Amino acid sequence: MDRANLAAWFDSLGERVFRADQLLKWIYQQGVTDVRQMTNLSKALREALSETTCIRLPEIVTEKRSADGTRKWLIRVDEQNCIETVFIPEKDRGTLCISSQVGCPLDCNFCSTAKQGFNRNLSLSEIIGQVWLANQALGHFQDGERPISNIVLMGMGEPLLNYDNVLKAINLMMDDRAFGLSRKRVTLSTAGVVPGLMKLSRDSSVSLAISLHAAYDELRDVLVPINRKYPIAALMEAIRHFADSHPGDTITFEYVMLDGVNDHIEDANRLVKLIRSLPAKVNLIPFNPFPGADYQRSSTETIDRFREILMKAGIITITRKTRGGDIDAACGQLAGQVISRARKFQDKQIGISV
Numbered sequence: 001m002d003r004a005n006l007a008a009w010f011d012s013l014g015e016r017v018f019r020a021d022q023l024l025k026w027i028y029q030q031g032v033t034d035v036r037q038m039t040n041l042s043k044a045l046r047e048a049l050s051e052t053t054c055i056r057l058p059e060i061v062t063e064k065r066s067a068d069g070t071r072k073w074l075i076r077v078d079e080q081n082c083i084e085t086v087f088i089p090e091k092d093r094g095t096l097c098i099s100s101q102v103g104c105p106l107d108c109n110f111c112s113t114a115k116q117g118f119n120r121n122l123s124l125s126e127i128i129g130q131v132w133l134a135n136q137a138l139g140h141f142q143d144g145e146r147p148i149s150n151i152v153l154m155g156m157g158e159p160l161l162n163y164d165n166v167l168k169a170i171n172l173m174m175d176d177r178a179f180g181l182s183r184k185r186v187t188l189s190t191a192g193v194v195p196g197l198m199k200l201s202r203d204s205s206v207s208l209a210i211s212l213h214a215a216y217d218e219l220r221d222v223l224v225p226i227n228r229k230y231p232i233a234a235l236m237e238a239i240r241h242f243a244d245s246h247p248g249d250t251i252t253f254e255y256v257m258l259d260g261v262n263d264h265i266e267d268a269n270r271l272v273k274l275i276r277s278l279p280a281k282v283n284l285i286p287f288n289p290f291p292g293a294d295y296q297r298s299s300t301e302t303i304d305r306f307r308e309i310l311m312k313a314g315i316i317t318i319t320r321k322t323r324g325g326d327i328d329a330a331c332g333q334l335a336g337q338v339i340s341r342a343r344k345f346q347d348k349q350i351g352i353s354v
């Protein structure tokens with residue numbers, strides 16, 4: 001539960017609502033998951049809670065460490081399925097990349113997670129549990145340091161197709177009584193689920209990233225098939241709505257660089273036209289290969305040329321460094337262990353939870 005739910009729940013038990021704050025601090029700041037150790041709760045309440053509730057975490061199965069310091073955890077969420085969570089340390093920050101679904105129902109054909117198929121949404125506890133486990137593994141609860149300064153919902157899954165759980169999880173990430181990250185440091189990335197985006201504009205002040213990858217429909221229909229349902233014009237309208245509801249914020253556009261596919265000069269010009277009037281910045285992601293992938297990474301010269309065109313047009317553009325490639329932890333390489341229930345993009349699945 002996020003703070004609002006927890007407060008309402010304590011209220012329904014006839015308890016004072018500040019118990020919610022106490023509980024959150026124990027769990028997310030002290031790392032305590034045994035209510036009997038929560039010494040500022042009355043003994044009677046501790047006993048009642050230990051009989052009627054449990055605080056359960058998903059389980060780390062394996063950890064891989066990259067030569068560049070990136071760490072990837074395989075996390076079991078049920079008997080059959082595992083997801084992946086990645087920590088990327090940098091000089092001035094540490095970014096945790098978390099998953100929102102077991103697999104993904106979108107069928108972006110340059111993404112390894114898509115090839116795994118889709119099983120189910122993650123529960124709120126499975127989403128926030130990744131943050132808790134990473135904090136524990138990185139020593140946060142022991143020494144009080146904060147190795148995780150940023151969280152991105154850029155792991156497995158499409159966050160806006162698991163709307164309610166994702167919203168509560170980001171509330172906990174940004175809640176001062178829980179993980180307390182600033183809203184500028186929590187980023188939700190979406191392939192473009194328009195109804196979810198409209199709702200998010202109203203419900204949250206989280207930072208937004210859009211996986212665009214193509215600036216015209218014929219190509220985006222192929223690369224990001226949800227575009228057939230929510231074409232670029234509709235997506236841009238929703239993004240504008242989000243931008244208008246969050247004045248002063250910058251929206252990140254992610255653009256994977258696929259050799260000979262979306263990396264021409266003309267593509268860069270189209271991209272400029274599309275986003276020029278928005279408070280936008282662009283992350284160019286050199287394509288990360290995986291077994292069975294149909295694409296190649298654009299050359300460094302092509303990526304630099306593409307970036308130049310955007311920069312000349314006044315759009316801040318960063319080429320993302322590939323991190324954790326040697327342990328398959330880079331963008332689009334997360335596969336986990338997914339028992340797929342639906343391999344293909346299906347209209348009826350898209351939007352069931354938004």
Ligand code: SAH
Nearest residue numbers: 111154157158189190191211287288331332
């Ligand atoms: N479903 C959400 C969250 C995933 S974010 C979304 O699409 O935004 C993961 C990012 O990595 C997305 O921008 C995705 O398009 C990109 N990506 C996927 N496969 C990739 C690959 N093989 N190489 C580089 N980037 C990739």
